[in-house]
Amino acid sequence: MRRRGCAPIPPMYHVILEAACRGGGFRCAVRVLQDLRARGCALDVGNCNLVLNAVYDQVSVEEALRLLPDLLPSFGCEPDVVSYNAVLKGLCMAKRWGRVQDLMEEMVTVGCPPNIVTFNTLIGYLCQNGLFERVHEVLAQMAEHGCTPDIRMYATILDGICKEGHLEVAHEILNRMPSYGFMPNVVCYNTVLKGLCSAERCEEAEELLAEMFDKDCPLDDVTVNILVDFFCQNGLVYRVIELLEQMLEHGCIPDVITYTTVINGFCKEGLIDEAVMLLKIINFLCKKGLVEQAIELLKQMLLNGCSPDLISYSTVIDGLGKAGKTDEALELLNVIVNKGMSPNTIIYSSIASALSREGRISRVIQMFDNIQDATIRSDAVLYNAVISSLCKRGETDRAIEFLAYMVSSGCMPNESTYTILIRGLASEGFVKEAQEMLIELCSKGALRKHLMKHFGIV
DNA sequence: GTAGGGTTAG
Numbered sequence: 001m002r003r004r005g006c007a008p009i010p011p012m013y014h015v016i017l018e019a020a021c022r023g024g025g026f027r028c029a030v031r032v033l034q035d036l037r038a039r040g041c042a043l044d045v046g047n048c049n050l051v052l053n054a055v056y057d058q059v060s061v062e063e064a065l066r067l068l069p070d071l072l073p074s075f076g077c078e079p080d081v082v083s084y085n086a087v088l089k090g091l092c093m094a095k096r097w098g099r100v101q102d103l104m105e106e107m108v109t110v111g112c113p114p115n116i117v118t119f120n121t122l123i124g125y126l127c128q129n130g131l132f133e134r135v136h137e138v139l140a141q142m143a144e145h146g147c148t149p150d151i152r153m154y155a156t157i158l159d160g161i162c163k164e165g166h167l168e169v170a171h172e173i174l175n176r177m178p179s180y181g182f183m184p185n186v187v188c189y190n191t192v193l194k195g196l197c198s199a200e201r202c203e204e205a206e207e208l209l210a211e212m213f214d215k216d217c218p219l220d221d222v223t224v225n226i227l228v229d230f231f232c233q234n235g236l237v238y239r240v241i242e243l244l245e246q247m248l249e250h251g252c253i254p255d256v257i258t259y260t261t262v263i264n265g266f267c268k269e270g271l272i273d274e275a276v277m278l279l280k281i282i283n284f285l286c287k288k289g290l291v292e293q294a295i296e297l298l299k300q301m302l303l304n305g306c307s308p309d310l311i312s313y314s315t316v317i318d319g320l321g322k323a324g325k326t327d328e329a330l331e332l333l334n335v336i337v338n339k340g341m342s343p344n345t346i347i348y349s350s351i352a353s354a355l356s357r358e359g360r361i362s363r364v365i366q367m368f369d370n371i372q373d374a375t376i377r378s379d380a381v382l383y384n385a386v387i388s389s390l391c392k393r394g395e396t397d398r399a400i401e402f403l404a405y406m407v408s409s410g411c412m413p414n415e416s417t418y419t420i421l422i423r424g425l426a427s428e429g430f431v432k433e434a435q436e437m438l439i440e441l442c443s444k445g446a447l448r449k450h451l452m453k454h455f456g457i458v
Numbered sequence: 459g460t461a462g463g464g465t466t467a468g
Contacts, residue, residue, distance in 0.1 A: 012459035049460040085461045120462040155463035190464045222465045229465090257466095264467070314467045346468045353468075379467070 010044040021054035029054055030071070037075055045077040045200050052086045060373065061094045065103075088118060097134070104141075113145060120437045127160020135160075137329075155187045162195030165205070168197060186212075195209035197230040205230065213250045220255040228265035237274070240265060260312045267319030272364050275316050283450050296416030310336070324333055329354055345376050349385040356389030361398065380406075380414040387417060391424030399424055 001008050013036060019027040029051040037043060046073070055064050064087050068079045084107050100122060104114050119142045126134045135157070136207050142149070154177060162172045170192050177184050189212050196205040205206045209227065212219060224243070231239040240262055247258070266275035320329040331353050336343050348371065355364045366387055369375050383406040390399035398423060403413065418441050425434040 009459095011459040018459085044460095046460045051460090079460070080460095082461045089461075115461095118462095122462095124462070150462095157463095159463065181463045187464045193463095194464065220464095225465050260467070261465095267467095311467050318467065385468070391464045432465050 004137055008041060010042070010047050013041065013043065013047050014050060015087055017050050021051060026051065026054045027058050033075055035166070041077050043077060045072070046079045046081050048072050048075055049080070049082045050085060052083055055086065056090050056093065056184060059092050061099075065099075066089050067443065079110075079112065081107070081118070083116055084112055084114075085118050089121050089125075092122060095125075095129065097126075097131075105340060114142075114147070116147055116150055116153065119147060120156050122392055123153065124156045124160065127157060128166055130165070150345075151182050151185060151188070152376060153181060154184070157192055158188055158191045162191060162198075162358045165199065167195050167201065171204075171208075184217070184225065186217055187218050189217055190220075190226060193223065194226050196227055199238070200234070202234070202457060213246065216250075219247060219252055225257050226260050226412055228261050229268070232265040232269040232271075237266070237269070237271065248319065260309070263282045263312055264315045265320075267315055267322075270315075270323065272319045272325065273297060275319055299392075310344065310347070311429040312323065313341075314344075314350065317347055319349040321350050324354075324358075326360075328352070342373070345379045348376060348396075349382050352382060353385040353389050356386045359395075361386070361390075361402065366410070377409065378411045380411055380417055383409075383411055384416050384420060385415070387424075388420045391427070396421070396424040396428050396430075433443075 017032060018028055018034075020032040027194055033043065033047065033051060052067065052072075053298065055067065057069075068083060068087060072079050072083060077169070088103055090101060091097075091103060104118070107114050107118070118156060119138060124137055125130070126138065139149075154173070155451055158170050158173060161167075161173070173189060174184050174192055177188070190252065193205060193208050193212075196208060205227075212223070219330070228240055231237065244258070244262065258452045263275045266272070314334060315360065317332050320326070320332065333351060348367070351367065352364050355361070355367070367378065368382070376382065383402070386402055387399045387406075390396070390402060403417070403421070406413065406417075419436070420440050422434045422441075425431075425437065
């Protein structure tokens with residue numbers, strides 16, 4: 001770019017840095033920052049903050065605290081409120097509340113006072129830890145800073161209160177919000193709705209849903225997810241169908257996402273036949289009805305321009321696989337292909353898992369060999385599904401054989417591949433081998449060191 | 459292009 005007289009600007013570095021964070025974490029991203037700087041690139045604080053937010057994978061809180069005075073200036077950047085908020089988040093995660101207060105005082109001193117994000121982050125973590133008295137203190141502190149709550153902060157607090165089980169309090173806050181100048185939005189309602197559903201407080205959940213309709217708060221995909229899961233878990237499948245009807249009555253047009261959620265709810269409940277049937281109805285393939293209501297409703301959905309997308313098929317295929325109906329899953333895969341749709345990695349890995357659970361590895365290989373799309377063929381997730389299933393069957397030896405096939409097919413193992421294999425080895429009693437493999441991979445940088453703790457080996 | 463809220467097709 002420079003040779004052509006065109007200077008790169010900080011937003012362009014974002015792409016590189018994001019990839020570095022994702023691929024190699026904080027330490028890798030810092031090396032990239034250093035390299036860019038060495039090449040004379042002018043970095044800005046946004047570049048540094050992007051990296052700073054990846055810090056907690058690899059760095060202790062103490063080290064992170066030193067980054068603000070040391071690291072950022074070394075790249076020619078002064079920490080800003082986003083930088084401080086990143087470190088503050090780490091302190092909250094480590095429950096170092098005293099240090100959080102110190103840091104917030106420092107923020108004032110250096111002319112970078114806490115903002116709404118700072119307070120919301122802190123309040124979120126305090127709620128998570130049940131420290132509601134501290135929340136009151138922080139709210140008072142916030143007022144001193146001339147910072148007023150926003151709707152997101154209400155959602156944070158509602159979530160914290162619900163998770164602590166104080167559902168009446170949450171509901172009360174929801175009711176009072178308008179008097180504070182905030183109409184609860186769908187996120188606030190969803191938060192409380194989720195709380196009520198988790199506590200199996202059916203009637204109140206229904207009342208809140210009615211209130212949402214009443215107040216013309218449009219349900220979104222999250223609402224439908226929460227409710228469908230809840231209805232299915234409580235054997236209220238008919239309520240799922242009614243919900244779709246209610247939505248139509250109130251002018252909410254169920255979209256493909258809603259429809260997918262419903263199918264997924266059925267699948268999760270083991271109602272695979274119902275899920276498949278829903279799909280077939282939409283495809284005009286089904287001659288017989290499930291429930292009269294359902295058919296009528298699904299016709300309406302169809303009239304609304306709703307036809308199954310890849311995710312709908314994916315959901316059913318996964319459900320079929322998990323129900324042991326692998327050959328039906330394979331049939332449905334054919335349906336997709338014949339319709340001219342391109343199955344993706346998720347679909348193939350669902351089927352691969354199902355086949356592997358039955359030990360049908362040669363069928364898996366046959367399927368993999370027939371996949372034309374190079375991006376899918378080189379996706380480790382696909383192979384990991386097989387390796388994982390084999391390990392769960394106690395066939396780690398076959399899993400290792402399959403690893404060889406994976407590599408020979410041109411797909412590099414990723415961190416998950418090794419994680420699965422190490423677990424497999426350990427669970428079959430090869431603890432020493434698992435340990436050696438873990439240490440070797442960590443030393444080669446193929447596995448992040450913090451994962452070692454998860455295995456309880458180091 | 460960088461930080462804060464509810465959930466999710468592998």
